[in-house]
Amino acid sequence: MDSLNQIGQQGKEAAVFLNNLESKNKNLVLQKMIDNLKKNTSKIIEVNNKDIEQAKSAGKTSAIIDRLLLTEDRIANMIESIETIIDLKDPIGNVDKMWQTDDNLLIGKKRVPIGVIGIIYEARPNVTVEAATLCFKAGNAVILRGGKDAFHSNKLLVSLMQEALASCGVPKHAIQYIEDVSHETAVKLMTLNEYLDLLIPRGGANLIQTVVKNATVPVIETGTGNCHLYIDKEADHAKAVEILINGKCQRPSVCNALETLIIHQDVAKVLLPVIEKRLAEFNVEIRADENAGQYLKNWIPATDEDYATEFLDYILAIKTVNSLEEALKHIQTYSSKHSEVIVSENYSATQAFLQQVDAAAVYANASTRFTDGSMFGFGGEIGISTQKLHARGPMGLEELTSIKYIIYGDGQIRN
Known part of the structure; x- marks a missing residue:
């Protein structure tokens, strides 16, 4: 295998x-x-089965196995994502605006590639294709470092993309995959300043914090999703239940899945028994406060740690509140600033929630599962940025670019 420095040089x-x-x-x-x-x-499915069998033998959770799994439908979704990327306008070379100064200089703000982007991610082989194709369309070379659980799937997907590059006369090193899955190599990648222009971790809280603490390369934090649903006292009950079930149970292993339900005390008595019955269909474990517990049959007491946890599993924390202000305070305390939602028919309540919640995506009466590049029309995403510089929310093509100023003069000098 090529050394990391060689991979970096090839990327440059x-x-x-x-x-x-x-x-x-x-x-x-x-x-x-x-x-x-x-x-x-x-x-691809045959090779992916090898990763799935190894994960099962290693005792991986059902959530991890779901993240690893590639089916015909999921491969079709990857293909659809690339088709969308093809249709999207290439941002590179766009001049966002131009103006003339008092010195008769004509200045333009032009979109350019970032350069070489490193992606460290875990057990989702679809990320391999999403990340690589988005980076490529935005003019960036990419160095991928996936987790060991998806090793065989990732390696094959990269080889298929490299084959496409080479057949079109493009250097295959525009997309590279680090086969060494050791912790030491990952840490070294985080300090590869000579070659990397940006590093993006995509995975759980532990991975992201490891990158943030060890990286000397500029980092965009993505992914950790401790997402909340607040059911207001003036919520439409049917909407609230369906949005909760979709957000928690459709695919609990992803970062835009719900982890905590916050419910107004005035509707808890009516709604919680209905919610518990629906959650039981998916064998969801409920961890609730005492106020919620009096309306539930099967639950365990929730702790502060539960409210702070991204479960990525069939587990839901429940918190009762007496006001919108109390709900906002809970979200402020525990949110990872990914995606938050209010269900309410009260305009003032929804507007206050949208205004005051500090998160990359804030919803009124819709599932957090929509926080996704493909759902936003970006053709997939490199990740969901939960920070405020240089990008926030689903990162599509434009978020994978930088700018430079182009200046036209006619011999001007500064006095």
Whole structure:
């Protein structure tokens, strides 16, 4: 295997090439990637089964196994994501605005690639394709470091994309995969300042905090999703139940899944028994406060740690409150600033929630499961940024670019 420094150097060289690659040629490469994925769907599933069997033998949770799993439908979704990326306007070369100064300088603000982007992620092989194709369309070389659980799937997916690159005359090192899954190599990647322009961790809280603490390369924090649903006293009950079930149970292993239900005391008596019955269909474990517990049959007392935890599993924490202000305070205390939602028919309450909650995505009467690049029309995403610099929320093509100022003069000098 190539050394990390060699991988970095190859990434730099590929980034120079990509900086001059026309959009139509990028799209030809992306179409070739689609062709390769379609032709090799059976092989991808076969290789993925190897990762799934190893995960089961290692005693991995059902949530981890769900993250690892590639099916025909999920591969079709990856292909659809690339098709969307092809259709999206290439941001590179766009001049956002131009103006003339008092010195008759014409200044433009132009979109350019970031350069070489490193992605450290865990057990989701679909991220391999999403991250690589988005970075590529935005003119960036990418160095991928996936988790050991998805090793075989990731390796095959990268080889199929590299084959597409090479067949179109583009350096295959525009997309690279680090096969060494050791902790030491991951830490070294975090300090590869000579070659990396940006590092993006995509995974659980432990991974993200490890990167933030160890990286000397600029980092964008993504992913940790301790997401809340607040059911207001003036909520539509049917909407509230369906939004909760979708947010918690459709796919609990992802970062935009719900982890805590906050419910107004005035509707708890009526709604909690209904909610418990629906959650039981998915064998969801309930951890609730005492006020909620009096309306539930099967529950265990919730702790402060439960309210602070991203479960990524069929576990739900429940908190009762007496006011919107109390709900906002709970969210402020425990939110990871990913996605939060209020269900209410009261306009003033929804507007106060949308205004006051500090998160990348704040919803009124809709599921947090929509916090996703493909759902937002971005053709997938590199991750959900939970910070405020340089991007926030689902990171699509434009968030994978930087800017430079281009200045036209006619011999001006500064006095």
